[in-house]
Amino acid sequence: MLFSEEEEGLNPSFLLHFAGCNLRCEHCTVIEWNEQPAAADETDLDVLKGRIEERIRQGARTMSLLGGEPAVNIYGILELLSRLDCKTTVIWNSNMYYNDIINELIEGLADVYLADIKVGNNRCAEKILGAADYPEVVKKNILRASGRGRLLLRHVILPGHTECCLKPILHWIADEIPEAELSLRTNYVPPAGAKAAPTGYLSDKEFENAQQIATKLRLNLVK
Secondary structure, eight states: OEEEOOSTTSOSEEEEEOOOOSOOOTTOSOHHHHHOGGGSOOOOHHHHHHHHHHHHHTTOOEEEEESSOGGGGHHHHHHHHHHOOSOOEEEEEEOOOOOHHHHHHHTTTOSEEEEEOOOSSHHHIIIIISOTTHHHHHHHHHHHHBTTBEEEEEEEOOTTOIIIIIHHHHHHHHHHOTTSEEEEEOOOOOOTTOSSSOSSOOOHHHHHHHHHHHHHTTOEEOO
């Protein structure tokens, strides 16, 4: 649990990390939490409640639920939030890859949906994330989240994936939810021994090109 610098309007944010994930992204930076969630120490909910309330007294404006993927811990999250006496802005920081049951359970839970949209086609989804149906599932869930609260889409730009991922994602946003906020992130870290994920870092030219495409489409970019 820690403070973090998130996108504008969310700071200072208190991050509550949950172990476990339903994807196997080759470039994941917390893979040890995701592959063996049971190895993480179990936390007493009353102790956690006290820590959260302390952080809020210290100035946290928002509380971000993330992982991994928070959906795999949904019942623990619901129990935790039911015990909190304080009111704070809840951020659902998610890969948005989950089924309709999760959609029903989180309705009314989150004030902000910080939604990752990782790749723009089935082939890259299968090779890099291990989930060929990722684009369709995520798009459906993002559209369902729109109108429930503040919607902020986050895309970590993948080096070398402008045509297959970046452009399809940006055009879909422009066509379906142009009012959504969009954060284009440059913090991709190539994994050691990558087989499908990009092996290099994002170039300045690629980032500038991404910004130009988003601007041309009149998307609502945030930092």
